Each structure stands twice: as structure tokens, then as C-alpha cells.
Amino acid sequence: MAPQSFDMIVIGAGPGGYVAAIRGAQLGLKVAIVEREHMGGICLNWGCIPTKAMLRSSEVFHLMHRAKEFGLKAEGIGYDLDAVVKRSRGVAKQLSGGVAHLMKKNKVTVVMGAATLPAKGRVSVKTDKGVEELEARHIVLATGARARELPGLEADGDLVWTYKHALVPPRMPKKLLVIGSGAIGIEFASFYNTLGAETTVVEVMERILPVEDAEISAFAKKSFTKQGMKIMEKAMVKQLDRGKGTVTAHIEVGGKVEQHAFDTVISAVGIVGNVEGLGLEALGVKIDRTHVVTDEYCRTGVDGLYAIGDIAGAPWLAHKASHEGVMVAELIAGGHPHPVKPESIAGCTYCHPQVASVGLTEAKAKEAGHEVKVGRFPFIGNGKAIALGEPEGMIKTIFDAKTGELLGAHMIGAEVTELIQGYVVGRQLETTEEDLMNTVFPHPTLSEMMHESVLDAYGRVIHI
Structure with a gap:
């Protein structure tokens, strides 16, 4: 059977991919999008959006405790973690459904399955029903990234969590260790600390929120400490000894190794690009430390192949991915867009x-x-x-x-x-x-x- 033919195929339906597909369709291109799991990608389903929904719950909880300051009365304040999670999942579901609707509205062909690139201009998708073959002169890689797992610190979903487990927690942590103080680590630390978990944050760099201005980091540290968090900078988790319902963390700080016991660990030590299993190396795509190397227009150097968003490197932000998606679609349609400048992209962290x-x-x-x-x-x-x-x-x-x-x-x-x-x-x-x-x-x-x-x-x- 001859492959289905398109002007542009997008692989991955996160905030980079689905936006690229919509812009391509607006410009009159015939577009297909391939998605392995969920419309909206990590951002909508397991990242930006559900975390903000959960953080909003903890913010309201924090304010309820301050009711007296505002001349209000609130007694018997408590929370139901399952209900907090349920609200967060509902928000994610609503938005994911919204993306599916936008694909339909813009007449983008959606193919659910895992993609590989067997040859230039070809995409093979393994679906529930078998294999679908697609072809296009222009292919956009928007496969995103996943949590980096450090050897010995791998998540098990019980004692050691990634961001995914932390969004649908099996229980409320009492003593929590968060490894990594970038946006993801600090947001979860903030959420669980506000709900009453005794929280420790370990950061390998010399200060928390290491990409921020030093004064802001120092202010944040003071604030978090005041809220009862324990912050350990220039520190490294060397190993985790897992017991029954408890984890002993060996933390190296100031040249000494200390042992601390926790009941839950959240690992937020960065991300790795989803570059495997696509057939990129065979096509001649350059990959550097799990990220596809591109020029300022997201071109990979392989004719007709582009990479946008997290797979194309820092800053790992949804809004960067979306803008790159629009730029690439305009380029493919024959336009002359401006490249996205990383230094013009704002970073936001929704801790308290x-x-x-x-x-x-x-x-x-x-x-x-x-x-x-x-x-x-x-x-x-x-x-x-x-x-x-x-x-x-x-x-x-x-x-x-x-x-x-x-x-x-x-x-x-x-x-x-x-x-x-x-x-x-x-x-x-x-x-x-x-x-x-x-x-x-x-x-x-x-x-x-x-x-x-x-x-x-x-x-x-x-x-x-």
C-alpha cells in the first residue's frame, strides 16, 4: 500500500508539536501529527498544567491558615489529597481534550502510535491496528524529553518518585527529600511542604534555583527556610538505601557524607531528550548529550528534517517549543520568520x-x-x-x-x-x-x- 502523503508531518503532540501542526494547517499545508501517548504531551498531562492546579490548591490551603489576618474565620482546616489530585487530573483532561478538538477543527490528521523514520521523508507509525506509512517533504521532530534517572537513584513509584508519581501520589509524604532545585524540584518541594511534609531540598550547585540571579536565589532560600524547608546546597546524594517504608540517603556535603532517613524521595535532576528508537542516527542527525543539534531555525542539517522544543535543547520551556513550532511551520510554508532568541524567553517557577x-x-x-x-x-x-x-x-x-x-x-x-x-x-x-x-x-x-x-x-x- 502506498504511504499517505502530506506536506508536513509532526512527531509529538506536546506544546511544540500541536502548535506547529495548527500553524501549518492555517498556512494551507496538509498536516499529519503522530502522538504516542496523550494529546498535549507532558506539559498538559504531566507537567506545567497539572502542577499549577496542585500548587493552586496548596496556595489556597496556605491562605486559609492566614484567614485571621484578613479578618476572616476558618476553622478545622484540612485537605483531602485524593481530591486535590482529582481536580488536577480533571484540569489536565479538559485541556488535553481541547487539543484533540483543535486538531479536528484545523483538519490535522492525527495518528496515534509510535513513530520511526525509516528513510528521508518517511514516517512509519506502529498503531493499535498495525503499521501506517506516511510521507512528507518536511518532518518536524517534537518528541520532548523525560526525567533524567541517575544510577542508584532510580524511581520505583513507591519510595522514590519522578514528577509523574508526585502528581498522583500513592500517599502523603511525612519526611520528604527532593533531589534537585530547578523549577520542577522546587515546585514539588513547595507543594508538599505547604501541606505539611517535612521537606529537605538537596542541590548539587552552589545555590538553589541555579539558573536565576544570585540575589533571587538567596531571597528564595531565606523564604523557604522560614517556611520550614531544609535547604542543602553544594550537596550530592550519593546513594539511597531502600528499606520497608523508609529510605536512607547518603548525602555528601562539605566533604563529609551524612545519612538522613526519609519516607519519600522525589528525583528532579534534569531531563534527557527522547531521541532513541526513531532512527535518527541512520539519517545522519547529530545528537549531543541526548539533544538534537539544530541551527537557529531548528533545522537539523538533514534536508527537510527539523527539531523543536525540549528535544532541541535548553531552555526546556513549553512556550519556547510553541514559538519554535510556529517559526518552523512558517519556514516550511515559504515564509521568512525571525528565529526564536533564547535570551528573550522568560522562565517562571510557581513555588511560594x-x-x-x-x-x-x-x-x-x-x-x-x-x-x-x-x-x-x-x-x-x-x-x-x-x-x-x-x-x-x-x-x-x-x-x-x-x-x-x-x-x-x-x-x-x-x-x-x-x-x-x-x-x-x-x-x-x-x-x-x-x-x-x-x-x-x-x-x-x-x-x-x-x-x-x-x-x-x-x-x-x-x-x-
């Missing part, structure tokens, strides 16, 4: 307090040879933050002293994951300090702190 950033940290800006002007503004100086009962946090802005270019912005505190977008737009429009100073921010809002932080960089701050 939230963390968000875009552009260069102060250290990176100096390393790159910039003479910098730095501004800071604390939440305690903002009327809306105090009215919300959220006086803990800060905003930090970094400018090039010579040109006034906004090099980076870093925030910690309530709702900063929503605020960061103001600076992202500013950077996209190549704003200078003068533009930002002349912008009228509405009052009373948290966003006024963004204005004040800029003013502070130039010695003009009003409210501190």
Missing part, C-alpha cells in the same frame, strides 16, 4: 513565593562585558502588595549603563509569573530605561514595582 526572570542575570551581564546599572524594589514598599498581605518579595532590573538597554529582569514574590511579561514585551520592543520611566503604570498594582525598580537603577526611586 513565585520566581520569574528574563534576560541576563547581573553576573552574566558583567561576564558579557556590560557596564551595568542595577535597580531593586521591595514588595514592602508597594501599596497593593501590602493590601494583598504579600509584602515579601523584590524586583531587580539590570540595564546597560551606556545604552540604557534592559539586559535582564528578575523577580520573586506574589504573581511575578504574570508581571514578568511586561519586561518581556519591553525587551521585544528594544526598550530603554527612558521608555520605561516615561510609562505610566496604574495604581494600585503590583506592576508599579516594575516602574520603581527601573527608577532605582537611575537614582530616581520614589517609594523607598
Whole structure:
């Protein structure tokens, strides 16, 4: 039987793949998408979305405990972990169904199964019914990534969990160890700590949230410690001894190995790209440390083959994948899109307090040879933050002293994951300090702190 023919085939229906398929269809291409497990990929089903749903539950729980501060009464406060998880799964299901609907609406052919690339321009899909053969001049790899497993620290779903187990926990941890303090590790640490687990976070780098600005990391550490978390930096889990209902972790810190007992361990030590079993090596695709090597337009160097999102390397963010998907679809349709610039992509972490950033940290800006002007503004100086009962946090802005270019912005505190977008737009429009100073921010809002932080960089701050 002759293979089904398309203009573009996308492998993987996460936020990179499904967005690429929609944009391709909008541009008049005949598009097929192949998905092995769930529409919406990890992000919608086992990542960004369900974790935010769970974190929202813990945030409300935290606020309920503070009812008295707000002149309210809440007694007998408790939670039902199964119900929290059920809500989170329901949110994920609703959105996954939404993606399936969008595929239909945009007339994208969906093939459920595992794909391989037997030859250039060919995709073979192993489905429930057998094997389907597809062909297209343009193939987009959007197969994503999975949790990195370190030898000896592998997950078993009982005592040692990956993010997946942590989203549908078999029980509530009492003594929890989280290995890794990137976004995933810190979000789970925040969730379980708020619900009452005694939580320890171990980070191998010299500080938690290692990709963030050093000042923000330090602020976060102080905040988490105040909430009862134990933070161990420059520390490494060497081995886990699993017993019945207990795990003894051997943690090397300051040249000594300490032993600590836990009932649950969450491993969040990074991710590896899903590059195996596709037949990429035979096609001549270059793979570096589990990621497909691409140029700035996501081209792999093999004619007609592109790679987007997590499989194409850092930053491992859903919004990066989506933008790359749109760019590649436009390229395939004959357009001239701008490449996606990694330094223009904001990172958001939904712990309590939230963390968000875009552009260069102060250290990176100096390393790159910039003479910098730095501004800071604390939440305690903002009327809306105090009215919300959220006086803990800060905003930090970094400018090039010579040109006034906004090099980076870093925030910690309530709702900063929503605020960061103001600076992202500013950077996209190549704003200078003068533009930002002349912008009228509405009052009373948290966003006024963004204005004040800029003013502070130039010695003009009003409210501190």
C-alpha cells in the first residue's frame, strides 16, 4: 500500500508539536501529527498544567491558615489529597481534550502510535491496528524529553518518585527529600511542604534555583527556610538505601557524607531528550548529550528534517517549543520568520513565593562585558502588595549603563509569573530605561514595582 502523503508531518503532540501542526494547517499545508501517548504531551498531562492546579490548591490551603489576618474565620482546616489530585487530573483532561478538538477543527490528521523514520521523508507509525506509512517533504521532530534517572537513584513509584508519581501520589509524604532545585524540584518541594511534609531540598550547585540571579536565589532560600524547608546546597546524594517504608540517603556535603532517613524521595535532576528508537542516527542527525543539534531555525542539517522544543535543547520551556513550532511551520510554508532568541524567553517557577526572570542575570551581564546599572524594589514598599498581605518579595532590573538597554529582569514574590511579561514585551520592543520611566503604570498594582525598580537603577526611586 502506498504511504499517505502530506506536506508536513509532526512527531509529538506536546506544546511544540500541536502548535506547529495548527500553524501549518492555517498556512494551507496538509498536516499529519503522530502522538504516542496523550494529546498535549507532558506539559498538559504531566507537567506545567497539572502542577499549577496542585500548587493552586496548596496556595489556597496556605491562605486559609492566614484567614485571621484578613479578618476572616476558618476553622478545622484540612485537605483531602485524593481530591486535590482529582481536580488536577480533571484540569489536565479538559485541556488535553481541547487539543484533540483543535486538531479536528484545523483538519490535522492525527495518528496515534509510535513513530520511526525509516528513510528521508518517511514516517512509519506502529498503531493499535498495525503499521501506517506516511510521507512528507518536511518532518518536524517534537518528541520532548523525560526525567533524567541517575544510577542508584532510580524511581520505583513507591519510595522514590519522578514528577509523574508526585502528581498522583500513592500517599502523603511525612519526611520528604527532593533531589534537585530547578523549577520542577522546587515546585514539588513547595507543594508538599505547604501541606505539611517535612521537606529537605538537596542541590548539587552552589545555590538553589541555579539558573536565576544570585540575589533571587538567596531571597528564595531565606523564604523557604522560614517556611520550614531544609535547604542543602553544594550537596550530592550519593546513594539511597531502600528499606520497608523508609529510605536512607547518603548525602555528601562539605566533604563529609551524612545519612538522613526519609519516607519519600522525589528525583528532579534534569531531563534527557527522547531521541532513541526513531532512527535518527541512520539519517545522519547529530545528537549531543541526548539533544538534537539544530541551527537557529531548528533545522537539523538533514534536508527537510527539523527539531523543536525540549528535544532541541535548553531552555526546556513549553512556550519556547510553541514559538519554535510556529517559526518552523512558517519556514516550511515559504515564509521568512525571525528565529526564536533564547535570551528573550522568560522562565517562571510557581513555588511560594513565585520566581520569574528574563534576560541576563547581573553576573552574566558583567561576564558579557556590560557596564551595568542595577535597580531593586521591595514588595514592602508597594501599596497593593501590602493590601494583598504579600509584602515579601523584590524586583531587580539590570540595564546597560551606556545604552540604557534592559539586559535582564528578575523577580520573586506574589504573581511575578504574570508581571514578568511586561519586561518581556519591553525587551521585544528594544526598550530603554527612558521608555520605561516615561510609562505610566496604574495604581494600585503590583506592576508599579516594575516602574520603581527601573527608577532605582537611575537614582530616581520614589517609594523607598
